[in-house]
Amino acid sequence: MPTLQFIRATSPGCELTVAARGEGLALAQRLPEVARTLSLESGTFAKLFFASSLFTTEEEQLFLSADEIFSWFGHAQPEVHAALRSLGVRRVGSFSFFSGQESLHAVAYYLRCVGGTELLCPSLALGHEDKKWLETYWRQRGWAARSRLLLLHPGSGGKKKRWDAEGFAHIARWWAARNNVQVLILLGPAEEQEAAHWRLLGDVESALSVWQAVALLSRSDLYVGNDSGVSHLAGAVGARGVVIFGPTQPQQWRPLGGALSVLRNLQYRGEHPDDAGIALTEISVDEVIAALSHLGA
Known part of the structure; x- marks a missing residue:
């Protein structure tokens, strides 16, 4: 998001088109900086990987209409660069995805790719429909308007970055002991099979859209999660809470924005790196x- 915000701010009047997939596409479709979105799953982009591909006139115009293309897609495949050159694309910046290969924050890396030199925090704002959905959700849950919400995300797409489940259970019980509070646990696809366990501790959601998750994060009083995409969304909406790190480096991957405290035991991880x-x-x-x-909980 900061990369898109930088491009838009430094190129007044430009129409920014984003090609993405999955949740990245869903997120981009609602960003005010983005004029148009395209799916990377379409056959048009698949053709870039084959030297013998034939493009329709419409597809050729799609690429030729761009004054500049920034791409992290197919960086290691020479066929992609050759195809773009053959289409007559004027300016192409091609970069590898960030995987921790440099000792800087991922956001700083992506900003540098497009000419940015200052670290920017991501920012997400709810639209009218998102706010209406949130009000309806709150009402259907039967929660009081002034209920205080603890939102937990115990997943991370991989077990190596997950804090012990019993830790999250302790936090849920600690919060539930108060008056007028709610506990909501967000699960991703990798944790859906754990839903029954987490329902013993609070309400569970495992099939939300990315913008529905954003809406709930924006309404949470506290958030606790691992190094994950959801934690980055929490930072982007200004959430307060804690993000727990183990094998990954906070200086490269910590969420920006909000009031999120990062916890990492550097000594322990140094003694038990694996x-x-x-x-x-x-x-x-x-x-x-x-x-x-410390955050006022």
Whole structure:
């Protein structure tokens, strides 16, 4: 998002088109900086990978209409560059995806690709329809208008970055002991099979759209999660809470924005670099509660 915001701010009057897939596409479709979105799943982009591909007139015009293309798609495939050159694209910047190959934040890396030199925080704002959906959701749950919400995201797309499930359970029970509070657990596709376990601790959602997740994050009073995409969304909407790191580097991957405290046990991780997951001996429940309390919980 900061990359798109930078391009839009430094190129007044430009019409920014974003080609993406999955949740990235869904997110881009509602960003005010973006004039048009295209799916990377379409056959048009697949053709770039084959030297013998024939493009329709409409497809050729799509690429020729661009004054400049920034691409992280197919960077290692020479066929992609050759196809774009053959189509007559004037200016193409091609870059590898960030995977921790440099000791800087991922956002700083992507901004540098497009000429940015200052780190920018992502920012997401709800539209009218998102706000209406949130009001309806709150009402259908039967939650009081002034209920305080703890939102937990115990997943991370991979077990190696996940804090011990019992830690999240302790935090849920700690919060539930208060008056007028709710606990909501967001699960991703990799955690859907765990839904029954998490329902013992609060309400569970596992099939939300990215913008529905954004809406709930914006309404949360506290957030606790791992190094994950959801945690980055939490930062973008200004959430308060804690993000727990284990094997990954916060200086490269921490969420920007909001009031999110990062917890990482550097000494433990140095002594146990190959540990899969984040044990309670690495990051304790007391540490997380202390960090939440410091935020005014």
